[in-house]
Amino acid sequence: MxxxxxxxxxxxxxxxxxxxxxxxxxxxxxxxxxxxxxxxxxxxxxxxxxxxxxxxxxxxxxxxxxxxxxxxxxxxxxxxxxxxxxxxxxxxxxxxxxxxxxxxxxxxxxxxxxxxxxxxxxxxxxxxxxxxxxxxxxxxxxxxxxxxxxxxxxxxxxxxxxxxxxxxVYAGYTSWRMVVPVPDYLVEATETWGRGTRFGLMHLPDGLLHLSANSVAPPRERERDERQAVLRRFGHWHAPIPELLAAVQPGQVLHHDVAExxxxxxxxxxxxxxxxxxxxxxxxxxxxxxxxxxxxxxxxxxxxxxxxxxxxxxxxxxxxxxxxxxxxxxxxxxxxxxxxxxxxxxxxxxxxxxxxxxxxxxxxxxxxxxxDGSVDWWPPSRSPAAPSARG
Missing domain, CATH: 3.50.50.60 (FAD/NAD(P)-binding domain)
Structure with a gap:
């Protein structure tokens, strides 16, 4: 059977x-x-x-x-x-x-x-x-x-x-994630590091950008408007972060405390x-x-x-x-x-x-x-003897 x-x-x-x-x-x-x-x-x-x-x-x-x-x-x-x-x-x-x-x-x-x-x-x-x-x-x-x-x-x-x-257990910081359209100018994928704060940009298909924001904060701290919470922390940072955050639709911010x-x-x-x-x-x-x-x-x-x-x-x-x-x-x-x-x-x-x-x-x-040691993993039945780069 x-x-x-x-x-x-x-x-x-x-x-x-x-x-x-x-x-x-x-x-x-x-x-x-x-x-x-x-x-x-x-x-x-x-x-x-x-x-x-x-x-x-x-x-x-x-x-x-x-x-x-x-x-x-x-x-x-x-x-x-x-x-x-x-x-x-x-x-x-x-x-x-x-x-x-x-x-x-x-x-x-x-x-x-x-x-x-x-x-x-x-x-x-x-x-x-x-x-x-x-x-x-x-x-x-x-x-x-x-x-x-x-x-x-x-x-x-x-x-x-x-x-x-x-x-x-709580890792000491909280995280917001959002997706917005790519603006009509070049946006480089980066991370920006501040004092207990980080902001990341990553390109997605279909002309979209993934935004991630992390900040040291007490656990289980929530606000009625999470978009405003992110703007308050990151809206004064370098371009294009304020413009991208302005494009976030209310109610489309995912907020989770980071635990491990x-x-x-x-x-x-x-x-x-x-x-x-x-x-x-x-x-x-x-x-x-x-x-x-x-x-x-x-x-x-x-x-x-x-x-x-x-x-x-x-x-x-x-x-x-x-x-x-x-x-x-x-x-x-x-x-x-x-x-x-x-x-x-x-x-x-x-x-x-x-x-x-x-x-x-x-x-x-x-x-x-x-x-090395993280992304160089191979499935247990496969051999990395001759990896070929893909075009």
């Missing part, structure tokens, strides 16, 4: 896992508590490791064709002065692919369309699951040979598996349950957590083809052995980048800026050396 996998959550991690397992012979059922699959969110920067993961699923070329290649990068001060600039062509030359920007709705749609009809159910919540594969949902109970916990940073399944784990699993889990599996994405290793958004989630999903599919279900324990132990150390290392690296952006004391900020300008203290988005 075809083994059955139940996936809790239809975000990037859950849908990528479902596609990977389906393509490796599994019958999949994906449940998401949202009433409809509305791919909310803004932009995703997909680095070469994510594109290699998508290649395994046969979706890489479609993403490359659809995505907006990020040509430049750099760091500026709020007054517009450049601290560092970079031509990002080195990423393609070094790692075989560029960084491409894509709206989250595009990747969600591609993944959902790669699943068999009827395998994705919205409006259904996975409330709990047992280690032997009994899944409880808001519609009843069912059995599974594998349960994939892709239910995000607040994962119920993770909490039940590891009740002694402290869970997610600062304490690593002891494992990414227990019994028939396996954790992927933020449920396994929620991290600060400085080194591509969505890309890491795609790695998880593809690795799971490659390690656990349907004909290996009788060897489930061994396969999931191998998954943990491959994924947990990498996730812990990248989460620490991402945390360090975020901490430098959180500095508010003027002398420390001045020293940081001097380090960026003269001492090579650059974030991972603009240096080849810092990208």
């Amino acid at each position: 075809t083994p059955h996998a139940v996936i809790a959550g239809a975000g990037v991690a859950g849908l990528t896992s479902a596609v990977a397992l389906h393509q490796n012979g599994w019958r999949v059922s994906v449940f998401d508590r949202a009433p409809v699959l509305e791919p909310l969110g803004a932009g995703l920067g997909l680095t070469p490791n994510a594109l290699r993961a998508l290649d395994v699923l046969g979706l890489g070329d479609a993403v490359r064709e659809r995505g907006a290649v990020q040509e430049t990068g750099g760091i500026r001060r709020p007054d517009g002065r450049w601290l560092a600039r970079s031509d990002l062509a080195f990423i393609r030359a070094r790692f075989g692919d560029p960084v491409v920007g894509l709206h989250r709705r595009d990747i969600i749609t591609m993944l959902a369309e790669a699943l068999p009809a009827g395998s994705l159910r919205t409006g259904v919540t996975v409330t709990s699951a047992t280690r032997d594969g009994v899944v409880h949902t808001s519609e009843g109970e069912l059995g599974a040979d594998l349960v994939v916990a892709a239910d995000g940073i607040g994962s119920r399944l993770r909490t039940a598996l590891f009740p002694a784990h402290p869970g997610p 699993l600062a304490t690593p889990l002891p494992a990414f599996h227990s019994g028939r349950i396996v954790l992927v994405g933020d449920a396994a290793h929620a991290m600060t958004p400085n080194i591509g957590p969505a890309c890491l989630a795609m790695e998880d999903a593809v690795t799971l599919g490659l390690l656990l083809p349907a004909d290996r279900v009788s060897d489930l324990d061994s396969a999931l132990a191998e998954y943990t052995a491959l994924r947990l150390p990498r996730a812990v290392a990248l989460a620490r690296r991402s945390r360090r980048v975020g901490l430098a952006g959180q500095w508010t004391w003027p002398p420390a900020v001045a020293a940081r800026n001097l380090g960026i300008r003269f001492g090579g203290l650059l974030p991972a988005s603009v240096t080849a050396r810092a990208l």
